[in-house]
Amino acid sequence: MIFKTANADAAAPVPAPAPVPAPAPVPAPHTAPSHDPVPSLADDPFSLANLADPYPLHQKLREAGPVVWLEKYGSYAVTRYEPVYEILTDFETYISGGGLGPADRRKSAEWRRAGILESDPPTHTAMRRGLSKVVSPSSVRRLRAEFEPPARELVQELVARGSFDVVADLAEVYPLQVFPDAVGIPQDGRENLLPYGSMAFNAFGPRNEVYAEAFRNEAAVSAWVLENCERRNLRPGGFGAGIWEVADEGGITADEAALLVRALLSAGVDTTVTGIGNTLLCLARNPDQWEKLRANPNLAKFAVDEALRLESPFQMFHRTAAVDSMIDGVLIPADSKILLFMGAANRDPRKWGDNADSFDLDRSASGHVAFGMGLHQCVGQPIARLEIELVLQALAGSAERIELTSEPVPQIHNVLHAFSSIPVRVVPAGG
Known part of the structure; x- marks a missing residue:
């Protein structure tokens, strides 16, 4: 079994976090409210088997109904595209302030302070407006000139090698090189960013053994992140310094x-690492689609969207019902937890057709919910897209073929779908 670092856009830890609790005992099954005509299942989406391969359970949940009661956690599960989209876009009925994990953070202590992902208006509005001033379309366009040479140089080096691991040699190297530079944090110690992201995102799941493993070195990792995201340690001109300038202007506290500096840093690394790995895995598994990309490198944007849809980095998180509501005829009582399966919605045949489980560059995947939707849609997603696109274009221009040399190894993570190893062999263009 492999427990390895993964990622997320999450809020920052408090300076003196409480000790990490031991994995909680398995709770007694919860009974669904008797007035809800909803299927009830004992399946655990956070079991090690389902985290390694979530798609069979996703299909089972989608077929069971638009809303399913999860007995183990006492929460509702929503897997079909239309209700997932509805909940994501109705931020007043289905709030984020209750936390993205199974516990209601309004009623229980958490290891970190609530940040932009786990806040609601008006707090969220001010934070998002402040972040949008820094991460704007114009600022992202300027990054292309800075991000492209490192992508090209790293890919050329790996192609010349002939074989490499997509995760260890590329996906975990390139984002940690370019994005922290853009934020403006120091070079030394950047290896802490991956375990920090792993903690932040694994905290959106239950307090299980995966969570406990992610928090094994919590004190040292948190201390480094807190220190190196301080204003005094941020390089002038970077995104981090820009966020503090917004505070100087009174836009945010x-x-x-x-919180925003640390959230931006973790989100800009972790989901991008996963996105690069998952996208190249899709292309290695589908040589005909790789040929299409090589013939037309402008398809890189479509390849990114299709891979984000098919192998969504962020698979699931919770919302909390603020009031009694109805989802496809099912009554959801106020304060109920709802587990949204974005990964399942992105493969729902009702939305994507009978070939929803296939990778197809001719598909229009622009409606996917891999980065959320509505008020909480990821502000930093243009940067992640840019990094994945630049890697694809560099590889398409350098390698004639990309092939798996053995099966990829799943990375066990509470909410992200990633791999700890994707070994490939490449044939250089013209070789």
């Missing part, structure tokens, strides 16, 4: 600025 100093506390919110600190």
Whole structure:
């Protein structure tokens, strides 16, 4: 079994976090409210088997009904595209302030302070407006000139090698090189960013053994992140310094600025690492689609969207019902937890057709919910897309073929779908 670092856009830890609790005992099954005509299942989406391969359970949940009661956690599960989209876009009925994990953070202590992902208006509005001033279309366009040479150089080096691991040699190297530079944090110690992201995102799941493993070195990792995202340690001109300038102007508070710097840093690394790995896995498994990309490198944007849809990095998180509501005829009582399966919605045949489980560059995947939707849609997604696109274009221009040399190894993570190893062999263009 492999427990390895993964990623997320999450809020920052408090300076003196509480000790990490031991994995909680398995709770007694919960009974669905008797007035809800909803299927009830004992399946555990957070079991090691389902985290390694979530798609059979996704199909089972989609077929069971638009809303399913999860007995183990006492929460509702929604897997079909239309209700997932509806919940994501109705931020007043289905709030984020209850936390993205199974516990209601309004009623229980958490290891970190609530940041942009786990806040609602008006707090969320101010934080998002402040972040949008820094991460804008124009600022992202300027990054292309800085991000492209490192992508090209790294890919050329790996192609010349002939075989490499997509995760260890590319996906975990390139984002940690370019994005922290853009944020403006120091070079030394950047290896802490992956375990920090792993903690942040694994905290959106239950307090299981996966969570406990992610928090094994919590004190040292948190201390490094807190220190190196301080204003005094941020390079002038970077995104981090820009966020603090918004605070100087009164757009956000100093506390919110600190949270945003750390949230941006973790989100800009972790999901991008996963996105690069998952996208190249899709292309290695589908040589005909790789040929299409090589023939037309402008398809890189479509390849990114299709891979994000098919192998969504962020698979699931919770919302909390603020009031009694109805989802496809099912009554959801106020304060209920709802587990949204974005990975399942992105493969729902009702939305994507009978070939929803296939990778197809001719598909229009622009409606996928891999980055959320509505008020909480990821602000930093243009940067992640840019990095994945630049890697694809560099590889398409350098390698004639990309082939798996053995089966990829799943990375066990509470909410991200990633791999800890994707070994490939490449044939250089013209070779």
